[in-house]
Amino acid sequence: MGKPSLADLSAFAAVARRRSFRKAADALGVSRSSLSHTVIALEKALGVRLLNRTTRSVEPTQAGAALLSRIEPLLGEFDAAIDAISEVGGTVSGALRINCGEEAADRLLQSIVPAFLGRFPNVELEIATDGRLVDIVAEGFDAGVRLHESVPQDMTAVPFGGPMRFLAVAAPDYLARHGGPMTPEDLHRHRCIRHRLPSGRSYRWEFERHGEAMTVDVPGALTLSHTGLMAKAAAGGNGIAFVPEPVARERLASGALVAVLEDWSPPFAGLCLYYPGHRHVPAPLRAFIDTLKEIDGDRLYSTAGTARR
Template identity: 45%
Template sequence: MKPRVTPSDLAVFLSIARHLSFSRAAVELGLTPSALSHALRGIEERLDLRLFNRTTRSVALTEAGERLFARVDPAFRDIDDALEDLNDFRGKPVGTLRITSGRASTQIVLLPVVAAFLQAYPEVKVEIVDNDAFVDMVSSGFDAGVRFGERIEADMIAIPLGPYQRSIVVATPAFIKQHGKPKHPKDLLGLPCIRHRFPSGVVYRWEFERGGVKLETDVTGPLTLTDVGLMLDAALHGAGFAYAFEQMAAPYVEAGYLQAVLDDWCPHYPGLYLYYPSRRQMPAALKAFVEFVQALRK
């Protein structure tokens, strides 16, 4: 008689299914990728079914794996909710809070809030996963995320996580002297600009507004990057005009390394939001963090 598949086996399966990555699942479970692969192989042998199709580059659920995930994942979440209920009997929340956030969002707003939160709740651990791409929060095992309001799915609960933000156009004084100072967003057309490509593959169109007039400019240039911080570094090296968060660019502008242009076309806009799925039982660590964020804004 073959050994039965245990709940710990199912936890291994769920972690791989949520991440679709042996390396990330191994980190979550505290195992090596090779040990995790061996464990999965044992589970599949006991079930006499292949649960994942895997190559050196990708991991994907088979039809049998998808069916098992659909049945088991909600059950394990119910167990997690039941365990979270026990936090009502503790003086302070404990556990790990997993947050997905873009790198710039983390630097600008999230890290200072998390640092203060950890001082108030020393028994809580926070893991921030730097990811500018959209992820399925529930299936990926995240408790919350940080994004701009217009990019948050409608079925999420969202609360403001910081002040209004502003993006500005900057370049080095020498670059502006060489190429000229634009007076209108359309003047950027034909000038060397540092473009930003999202993980989805879409290239960002720079957004401007003045006197109720909104413009989107599809700038061109020899350099395209996927990280806002690197775009700022590139501008400092004289690679072109960059469209960056004012908070990140301000120290360089104040020091004279960069100069802002089109200032009257760069208004403030609603800032970043903390968002999370609506669940029957909110994890205690997440509940404490949400209340902490709300208290900061009062």
């Protein structure tokens, strides 16, 4: 093997970023064995080990980390050059992978995704719904969507959808039989529909009023892991659920659900699209961000598109 090629260096960078041959191979569309042979050949040509491999993990060596830090800007410049040439031709193409929760995906699918696909038919968009807070770089995603408070500090965040809030909701017949809670502490005397998080722990309901914050580990015989099902169960008279307002909006409008403790449920910064701020932004992602900003319009926060510190 002579001087390493751009493909060889890109292959190494994909593995080093993701700390996984399998994830890198999936992202590059090659077999794991082929990718492994490429990296081994690169190490042999350079005369230095770049990755430490065990049965459970892959970590860059000191030399590998140094090489990655030097070539990442160059790879970014290469991608930028390719994107610029493509845009001269008037087209945006390629793949775009976004990770988010189901409620966020539903929000995107309402208007932003249809508009984006209509304008950029040559882009292959994948939206992977996952309740876990994944490392979007390690998992091979271009961007993620999460609540503002959950966005990693080293990411660039583009808020959209405006402020949101969680609401405690119940069916009118349940409230007629059991009465409504006047304070969050009253929830201890009610049947609550608990929320199991992807991490496995039970979500503790969070309230705030006049600067006073309160967290309640509510009791309940029914536990669900999907907020849409929680709202449905509450509408069926099974107890009080605590869900994002958009999830319950239709049932609130129809009267199937009634909100309680509203004065303890102030709005907070809502959803953000986020992506690595220190890297070149691929043309498909840049086009998606532009579409999001245009569709979301005047609901965007003033911090949109800026890196959070």
